[in-house]
Amino acid sequence: MNQEKVRELLDEALQENQSLYLIDLQFLANSKIKVIVDGDSGVPLNECMRISRKIEHNLDREDEDFSLEVTTPDIAHALTVKRQYKKNINRILKVKTATEEFEGTLSEATDQSITLCWKAREPKPIGKGKHTVEKIMTLLYQDISEAKVKIIF
Incomplete structure (x- = not known):
């Protein structure tokens, strides 16, 4: 998994909406990518989908299979940013x-x-x-x- 490419795509997606910011980016076992984003006024579902598509559509599944999860922090998540x-x-x-x-x-x-x-x-x-x-x-x-x-x- 090209982690640098994922980070670049994520940065591009976040720059398209300045009210969003990254909480956490994890590269887990079995080629799973987990992205947690938050926003100054919350994060609508369509923004999570947009970020997911930005990353997923620019990575080649032919090279490596992966799963991608783009989510917001849950209610029990501590404040980190x-x-x-x-x-x-x-x-x-x-x-x-x-x-x-x-x-x-x-x-x-x-x-x-x-x-x-x-x-x-x-x-x-x-x-x-x-x-x-x-x-x-x-x-x-x-x-x-x-x-x-x-x-x-």
Whole structure:
């Protein structure tokens, strides 16, 4: 399998729609190619088909038989690309670092970090009881070991 040719064809297909971006490209056993793409506003099925055709129609099955799967990340897939964070602003994320876990609403995503906001109950500074406080945490991408969108039904 000419992996470089597949990468070139995939790049060409993604350049035709600038709102799409690559999440993962895998060359698996038995000549299986798996492409995972995402988009700033989601990925319509016809875009997955267009990308698949762009790759498949420009490779020669006479030389090597292969299977090709073009898909989008599933709901359990962790966020891996900075553009995915920007796409999910105002959604609840579960974020793990090496030492802690956070769950909050993604309020900002820059090129270096993300900002999460959430409410917590804490003891009052004076007197008995608890009060609700708003927490804000900024995390650098390099410190995030895993981030997933929390799905609420």
